[in-house]
Amino acid sequence: MRTPAEYLESIRDGREIWFRGERVDDVTAHPELGVGARNVAQTYEIEARPEWADLFWVEEEGHRISRFYKIPRTPDDLLCRHEAIEHLTREARPGLALISKEIGSDALFALLITAQDVDRKCGTRYFERVRRYYEYARDNELDLAVAQTDVKGDRSLRPADQPNPDTYVRIVERRPDGIVVRGAKVHTTDAVYAHEVIVLPTRAMTERDRDYAVAFAIPVNTPGVRLIASARGFTGQSPFDSPVAHRFRVVESVTIFDNVFVPSDRIFLAGEWEFAGDVAKTFVEFHRFTACAYKPPLLEALAGLGALLAEYNGIERVPHVRDKLARLIMYLATVRGMTRAAALDCRIRNGVAVPNPVLTNAAKFYFADNYHAAVKYVQDIAGGLVVTGPGTEDFNHPALRPLLDHYLSGKAGISGEERLRAMNLARDLVASDLGGYLEILAIHAEGSLETQKLTVLMDTDLGPLKAYARWLAGISAERPSGRPFLA
């Protein structure tokens, strides 16, 4: 297994990263971007802890492989994957996507499934390529980013109808030994820290969109790959002011493919437009499951913080506060419970266990649709000090600290310092640039709200539900057999 230092060394490879208008020579040494690189490096240390060996490592065909690269074959495999993602996130980067192995393996599982169908229908040989690439990634413990979301231009138009033909990544040249691609993807999480990037189509395509139906994987330092790292997101000021944001960073990028050559053995879809939608959808079936596994630690933090602030302010027995705490706990339990149910009720497709799509999408939607309400509950319980409190410098001043400790104390036994630290965690999570980032992440990351509804409808047979209603209404005498709805 790689050490954290070896990981950091492995991404010093000349990749082209831009940040705040400047070319970044070494992402690991950069004052801001380096924070995220160290976060990813820390996952290697966490996964190496002997007490968690059973969670993060599995034996397969005589080899010890990362849990994240274990192809799920059973409900139990998915439950273990869920547990590992949740645990690693809680330890390494609470509330923030830890995608270094998880998102990449989501894409590889999807490609291992879809490539078999493409090969059967089109006579291609993608499955063998995907299998070999999967083994390469697994055996070399690659950190992979997934660039699926295209810039998309006019959302009402299909790729081939866009006035600007480069708003979806496309094939611009076919050669005997590979393809040349051009275009840009957006929001690519942590590509700046990944070894390689997997590119997938973002939507279903028609025959006219043939050149846009493309999937492949390439090293991040491939010539022509340009990453413009986002200067948005969040920056922590100090451990006191920003207990979470000062230690953690996630970086999205505009990921430009400027006439990039992709060799044949790294191409997993190239023109088979009928399968673009299936590749996109199968990836998100895994990826929304992963998303719902990394969310609970954030919801634990919100529920815990709500309870702590209620206690510090002496309002833990007040009915409206108990109502809000109960809602925070039910929110956490529902997201986690539905995701685990999606694992238990998985579907086996081409030998791979796919989390139940209706339950997975319901969990993701429920998470996203209720996130702002959860933020509101914590803001309400906390009070205004979340945004009006003193800063690190005041707190560290010898003349001011005793005053703050005395005057800002809470209920008996709770010092001003304890109360301020809890308030600062609240500001960090629900009233800061990190808080805003988390709200947008909740709504859009892993697909905006509407995409979950679309998937749920796509994967639900309304026929038996209507038959049940017809029988109840007396329209049909035929009593439907069995459960009308099987998620």
Ligand SMILES: Cc1cc2nc3c(=O)[nH]c(=O)nc-3n(C[C@H](O)[C@H](O)[C@H](O)COP(=O)(O)OP(=O)(O)OC[C@H]3O[C@@H](n4cnc5c(N)ncnc54)[C@H](O)[C@@H]3O)c2cc1C
């Ligand atoms: C923090 C963060 C991390 C992310 N990480 C990744 C990543 O690692 N890799 C990756 O590939 N993507 C990533 N994403 C992208 C994410 O999946 C997209 O943000 C999401 O799919 C929405 O796409 P968009 O941002 O282009 O918004 P839009 O698609 O423009 O959506 C805005 C609104 O327009 C609506 N809309 C758009 N098109 C249509 C249409 N045709 N018909 C009707 N309504 C429409 C949407 O429903 C939504 O309400 C990330 C996003 C965020 C915020």
